[in-house]
Each structure stands twice: as C-alpha cells, then as structure tokens.
Amino acid sequence: MKHSFNIYENAELLKKQLTENITEEEELKAEQLLSQHPALKENIEELYKKGGLEKAFQNQIRFSSKEAYRHFIRKTQKTSATAKCCRRNLYRWWYSAAAVILIITGICTFEILQSESKKAPIILAPGVQKGMLELTDGRKIGIEKQEVSIIEGDIQVDYKQGVLSYTPAKQQPVNQQAEEETETSEYNKFVIPRGGENTVVLSDGTTVRLNSDSKLIYPIRFKGKRRMVILEGEGFFEVKQDKEHPFIVRTQYGDITVLGTAFNVNAYSENDACYTTLVRGKVRVSTPMDESQELEPGEQGILQLNKIEKRTVHVEDYTGWVHGIFSFHEETLENIMSTLKRWYDIEIIFEDPSLSQLTYTGTVKRYENINSFLDAFEMTGDLSYKISNRKVHIFKGE
Amino acid sequence: MNYKEEQILAAVNLKDQQGWELLYDRYYAALCSFVANILKQQEDVEDLVQEIFITIWENKRIFTDIKELTNYLYRACYNNALLYIRNNQIHDTILDTLRQKNEEEDEEEILYALAVKEEIIRQLYMEIEELPAEQRRIILLRIEGYSWEEIAERLGISINTVKTQRSRSFKFLRNKLGDSVYWILLFISPWSENLFK
Numbered sequence: 365m366k367h368s369f370n371i372y373e374n375a376e377l378l379k380k381q382l383t384e385n386i387t388e389e390e391e392l393k394a395e396q397l398l399s400q401h402p403a404l405k406e407n408i409e410e411l412y413k414k415g416g417l418e419k420a421f422q423n424q425i426r427f428s429s430k431e432a433y434r435h436f437i438r439k440t441q442k443t444s445a446t447a448k449c450c451r452r453n454l455y456r457w458w459y460s461a462a463a464v465i466l467i468i469t470g471i472c473t474f475e476i477l478q479s480e481s482k483k484a485p486i487i488l489a490p491g492v493q494k495g496m497l498e499l500t501d502g503r504k505i506g507i508e509k510q511e512v513s514i515i516e517g518d519i520q521v522d523y524k525q526g527v528l529s530y531t532p533a534k535q536q537p538v539n540q541q542a543e544e545e546t547e548t549s550e551y552n553k554f555v556i557p558r559g560g561e562n563t564v565v566l567s568d569g570t571t572v573r574l575n576s577d578s579k580l581i582y583p584i585r586f587k588g589k590r591r592m593v594i595l596e597g598e599g600f601f602e603v604k605q606d607k608e609h610p611f612i613v614r615t616q617y618g619d620i621t622v623l624g625t626a627f628n629v630n631a632y633s634e635n636d637a638c639y640t641t642l643v644r645g646k647v648r649v650s651t652p653m654d655e656s657q658e659l660e661p662g663e664q665g666i667l668q669l670n671k672i673e674k675r676t677v678h679v680e681d682y683t684g685w686v687h688g689i690f691s692f693h694e695e696t697l698e699n700i701m702s703t704l705k706r707w708y709d710i711e712i713i714f715e716d717p718s719l720s721q722l723t724y725t726g727t728v729k730r731y732e733n734i735n736s737f738l739d740a741f742e743m744t745g746d747l748s749y750k751i752s753n754r755k756v757h758i759f760k761g762e
Numbered sequence: 763m764n765y766k767e768e769q770i771l772a773a774v775n776l777k778d779q780q781g782w783e784l785l786y787d788r789y790y791a792a793l794c795s796f797v798a799n800i801l802k803q804q805e806d807v808e809d810l811v812q813e814i815f816i817t818i819w820e821n822k823r824i825f826t827d828i829k830e831l832t833n834y835l836y837r838a839c840y841n842n843a844l845l846y847i848r849n850n851q852i853h854d855t856i857l858d859t860l861r862q863k864n865e866e867e868d869e870e871e872i873l874y875a876l877a878v879k880e881e882i883i884r885q886l887y888m889e890i891e892e893l894p895a896e897q898r899r900i901i902l903l904r905i906e907g908y909s910w911e912e913i914a915e916r917l918g919i920s921i922n923t924v925k926t927q928r929s930r931s932f933k934f935l936r937n938k939l940g941d942s943v944y945w946i947l948l949f950i951s952p953w954s955e956n957l958f959k
Contacts, residue, residue: 369874372832375881404875429790726824
C-alpha cells in the first residue's frame with residue numbers, strides 16, 4: 365500500500381463526518397478526500413446505508429482478541445527466556461525459578477537470592493514536585509508536598525495541590541501607573557532543583573510550569589507597563605492576555621515578548637542558547653542588541669546573545685514534558701540524555717564517545733522510572749547501560 | 763493522542779507484555795476483519811494477524827505516534843495477505859474479483875478503502891468503550907443486532923417515552939443518514955434528559 369495513505373487520520377476525519385461531529389473546514393477536507401478516492405467513497409457510502417454500520421461492526425466482533433492475547437503470551441514467554449530483548453521477563457522467570465527452588469530444597473536458596481539481587485537492576489525514579497521559594501524578605505521556604513499559605517504585602521501566596529499561586533488581596537485600580545517602569549523590589553524567586561518540577565500562577569493569572577534545575581524570578585505583583593519575569597532553565601508559559609501590559613521573559617540570551625499565548629522557553633546555561641517554542645499566539649524574541657524576530661505557532665526561535673535563528677519544529681518535542689512525555693525526532697543521544705539527567709538527577713557517562721552522536725526518534729512517558737526509558741534504548745541493540753551511584757554508564761551494545 | 767493511545771504506544775515500544783493486552787483489545791478484531799475481507803474467507807485469518815503482532819514484538823522498531831503504528835499494522839496485514847494468497851494459490855479473493863472487473867490498477871485504492879473502513883469502525887468502537895456502562899451496553903446490544911424493543915426489554919427500561927420525544931428533533935437526521943447511524947446519536951450527546959429536548 366502506498367505510504368502516502370494515512371489510514372488513521374483519514375479514518376478519523378471520516379468518522380467525524382459520520383457522527384456529524386465535524387467542523388466546516390474538516391467537512392471540506394473529507395469531501396475532497398472522498399472525491400480523490402472513488403473506491404473509498406463507495407465503501408463509506410455503504411456505512412450510511414441502512415444496516416451498513418451494524419454489518420461492519422458485526423464483521424469485527426466475530427473476532428475475539430482475548431484468546432489471541434493468551435496465545436501471544438504463551439508464544440512470547442517461550443522465546444523470552446532466550447531473547448535478549450525481554451530482559452524484564454527474564455527476571456520474572458528467574459525469580460519464580462528461585463521461588464521453586466526455595467520450596468523444594470529450602471537450603472541453597474539464600475545464595476541464589478543473593479546472587480539474584482546482584483543481578484537485579486537499580487531503579488531510578490523520575491523527578492517529583494519540589495522547589496525552594498525565596499520571599500521578598502529573603503526567607504526561604506521549601507515547596508514540596510505540604511500546603512503553604514502566607515501573606516506578602518497585599519498578596520496571598522498559596523501552595524496547594526502542586527501549584528504555587530499569587531492572588532492579589534484586593535483589586536487595585538489598573539491605571540495607577542504612578543511609578544512607571546520602576547520595577548518594584550518586591551520579587552520572589554522560585555528555584556527548582558534537579559529531579560524536580562513545579563507550577564506557579566503569577567498575580568496576573570499567567571501560569572508557568574517550571575522544569576528541573578530551573579529558576580524563575582518575578583514580582584509578587586506586576587506594576588508598570590510591562591510584566592517581566594526572569595528565567596534560567598526551562599519553563600512552559602501560558603500567558604494571561606493583556607494587550608496593555610506586554611509580558612516579557614528575560615533570559616541571559618535575550619528577551620521574549622508576549623501578548624497572550626502559550627510557549628516553551630528552554631534557556632539552560634549549558635545549551636549556550638535560548639530555545640523558544642511557540643504553541644499558539646504570537647511572540648517576539650529579541651537579543652540584548654535589540655535585533656528581533658516574530659514567531660508563528662510551530663516555530664522555534666534560537667537566541668544566542670547576538671543572533672537569532674528561526675526554524676520549524678515538532679512542537680511536541682519541546683513541550684511534551686508539560687503533558688508527561690518525552691518526545692524527540694532524530695535527536696542525538698547526547699541531547700536526549702541532557703534532558704534526562706536533569707529530570708532523574710543523574711550523571712551520564714558515555715563509555716564510548718561515538719555513542720553520544722547516535723540519533724533517535726520516539727516517545728516515552730516522563731513519570732516512569734529511568735530504567736524503562738533506558739531499556740527502550742537498549743532494545744535497539746545500539747547500547748547497554750549500567751547504573752551505579754546515580755551515574756548511568758552507557759556502553760556499546762554487544 | 764488520548765491517554766489510552768499513549769498507553770498502547772508505550773507498551774508497544776517498551777515491549778511491555780501486560781500492556782499488549784490493550785493493543786490486542788483495540789486492534790486485533792479490526793485487522794482480522796480487514797484480512798478476512800481481502801481473502802474472502804475466515805480460514806487462517808487469525809494466524810496471519812497474530813503473526814504480525816509477534817513480528818512487532820520481536821522487532822526493534824520504535825513507533826513515534828499512534829498514527830504510525832496504525833498505518834504500519836494495516837500495511838503489514840495487506841502485505842502478509844498478498845503473500846499468503848501467492849503462497850497458497852488462493853483464488854476467489856478480492857483480487858480475483860477486481861481482475862474480473864478489469865480494475866487491477868485500482869487494487870491499492872480498493873485495499874486502502876477497505877482499511878479506512880475498518881479503521882473507522884475501530885475508532886468508533888474505541889469511543890464506545892469509553893462510555894459509561896449503561897450507554898455502552900445499549901449500543902453494544904444494538905451492534906449485536908437487537909431491536910430497540912428487545913434492548914428495552916433486556917435492560918428493563920422504557921424506550922417508548924424516549925422514542926416519541928426523540929423522533930421530532932432527529933427526524934431529518936434519520937432521513938439523511940438512515941437508521942444505522944441513528945444509534946450513534948446516542949453517544950454524540952450524553953444519554954440524558956436534555957438529549958431529548
């Protein structure tokens with residue numbers, strides 16, 4: 365079948381048409397698709413005929429997946445004892461074998477279990493919600509599981525259900541811009557360590573999801589014409605729209621100016637650049653020398669002190685972390701691992717330097733322990749890994 | 763991608779044996795139906811589809827998203843079905859029908875159409891699976907071919923009130939789409955009072 369046929373997407377579109385759950389734009393697309401493929405049109409029309417849909421369903425429910433799945437388990441269990449790729453099942457098998465020996469002999473088990481525990485993988489858990497909040501008076505508060513509620517000036521600061529929020533106690537007249545441009549000294553600093561993440565809702569309603577090893581400095585209440593925050597590391601911004609007061613994210617590489625939108629900023633110092641990925645709306649990125657460029661959704665601006673580059677990217681690769689996944693397209697192992705080491709708080713050691721330049725495409729869940737992640741890489745046969753003392757050693761696959 | 767689809771993708775890529783139950787649940791029947799349509803018989807259909815799952819299990823391929831996986835599965839079925847036809851000298855398949863009609867050049871188009879049709883049904887089925895228990899039961903009974911009256915009887919609910927109230931607003935839809943899509947309306951809108959306003 366031709367590779368240009370996109371079965372999943374085409375079916376999704378036509379399903380929407382069938383259930384009349386479709387936008388005008390999609391309707392046009394569906395019509396176009398059907399006119400391009402007469403055979404498809406003929407088949408779809410059958411579904412619209414009396415009894416057509418029931419018949420199509422009945423064709424499928426003749427087949428039972430339950431028995432097939434059981435068959436699959438039987439078949440793959442046999443091979444897993446020999447296949448290298450199914451290491452985890454192998455362990456399961458080893459453990460049950462050890463259990464059997466325990467029952468039968470009851471003597472030599474101790475040794476077996478001991479040797480087993482040597483073989484068992486070290487599990488490294490993913491990051492959790494944590495952070496350190498520095499108040500205007502310099503006090504520091506650890507932000508983890510416990511709820512926090514404090515008052516700073518006329519701002520109520522709460523930490524509840526994983527979100528730090530700033531709520532003005534009373535509504536001040538908006539146009540009171542007496543101290544224009546005087547950025548008040550009432551700043552808070554929210555520091556997220558490696559292996560952590562957290563969310564903060566600023567006093568204007570803007571939400572910032574902060575990734576591991578990141579720092580955000582922001583006024584407890586925005587004053588003046590601009591809403592400015594300073595970011596080191598990585599954050600996903602959903603900016604509350606307010607045309608009168610542009611929102612500015614300042615990084616060591618330059619500024620990102622916003623009118624109301626969602627975007628990701630990655631400005632870790634080890635990258636030597638700030639990557640701004642726009643999800644929706646519009647932003648302008650500018651260097652300290654005031655050279656600037658506007659971004660459209662799906663575009664990424666790369667700021668490097670005195671120059672700006674722009675490119676189109678897979679947005680999911682840069683914002684997936686907000687939705688709990690790591691996604692990457694033809695990314696080098698080196699770059700993938702630099703994300704991982706912050707999230708899992710580990711060091712990565714490439715025992716063979718050439719490995720760092722291998723490229724991969726894929727999606728992995730972010731809240732799994734690191735082993736499932738590394739197992740996936742190991743399965744490619746390119747590499748193997750060993751963990752000791754929060755260090756992950758990467759070897760060439762045998 | 764919804765949560766379930768992400769789960770399937772993760773299970774496939776990480777070769778998580780337990781997670782594959784969901785993969786089977788969501789794809790097996792649709793793929794079997796697709797292959798059965800090509801071969802115009804039911805014999806060996808299940809073995810053929812099973813083989814594809816096992817090949818993926820033993821393969822190192824990583825899928826980026828659910829679309830890629832879905833397209834791959836249908837394509838693999840198509841390829842294996844053609845191979846099967848050739849190796850076993852099967853006649854009277856969909857290919858023979860096409861040849862008789864002199865539509866050989868459209869072979870790919872026809873098989874693509876069949877795949878999309880199965881995929882629509884598969885995706886609808888997945889939506890049904892996400893429904894609350896009662897709605898799901900009604901729709902599944904309907905799919906199995908029970909009439910409204912029979913369903914009402916089996917579930918001990920009154921369908922008559924429902925029917926009269928509903929008929930006015932959905933009359934034109936019914937005329938347009940035919941009876942078979944009628945029940946789909948049940949899950950576009952929730953099964954609740956305001957559905958029948």
